[in-house]
Amino acid sequence: MPTIETKYFGTVPCDEESFVDFPSGIPAFEDQRRFLRIERPAYHPLLFLQSAATPSLCFIAMAVLAAAPDYRLSVSPEDLAALDLPAGRQPRIGYYQRYPKPEATAPSPPGAPYGVAV
Numbered sequence: 001m002p003t004i005e006t007k008y009f010g011t012v013p014c015d016e017e018s019f020v021d022f023p024s025g026i027p028a029f030e031d032q033r034r035f036l037r038i039e040r041p042a043y044h045p046l047l048f049l050q051s052a053a054t055p056s057l058c059f060i061a062m063a064v065l066a067a068a069p070d071y072r073l074s075v076s077p078e079d080l081a082a083l084d085l086p087a088g089r090q091p092r093i094g095y096y097q098r099y100p101k102p103e104a105t106a107p108s109p110p111g112a113p114y115g116v117a118v
Contacts, residue, residue, distance in 0.1 A: 004036050007056040009048075012038060020049065024082075032057060065093060 001013045020035045034052040045066040051057035064071050073093050080087055 004050065004052060005055045006050050006058065008058055009038060009050070012036065019052065029057070
C-alpha cells in the first residue's frame with residue numbers, strides 16, 4: 001500500500017480514494033492542490049487534510065453539518081461554472097459513509113464525512 005510522510009502523523013498508509021483534489025488550490029495555498037484525508041476516531045468529528053506535497057502542512061477540518069445541521073450552501077454562478085455544476089441549481093450537502101466497495105454508500109450520522117450533491 002502506498003504511504004505519505006507527514007510531520008504530525010508520521011508515515012501514513014493511503015489509497016487513491018482517500019485524497020481530495022483542489023484544482024485551484026486553497027486560498028493562500030494555491031500551490032497545494034492534493035490533500036490526504038486523515039480520520040482519527042479519537043478526534044471525531046474533526047478530520048485532517050494533509051498536504052500530499054508538504055509534510056508540514058496539515059489543516060484541521062470538520063463537516064459543516066456537524067456544527068450547523070441547518071446550514072445551506074450558497075454557491076455563486078461563477079463558482080458553479082468553475083466547478084462544472086448546473087447553473088441556477090444549488091448543491092446540497094449530505095453525509096456519506098465509506099464502505100470497502102466504492103459504489104456502496106448509505107446515510108451516516110451527524111459528524112460523519114460529507115459530500116456535495118447537485
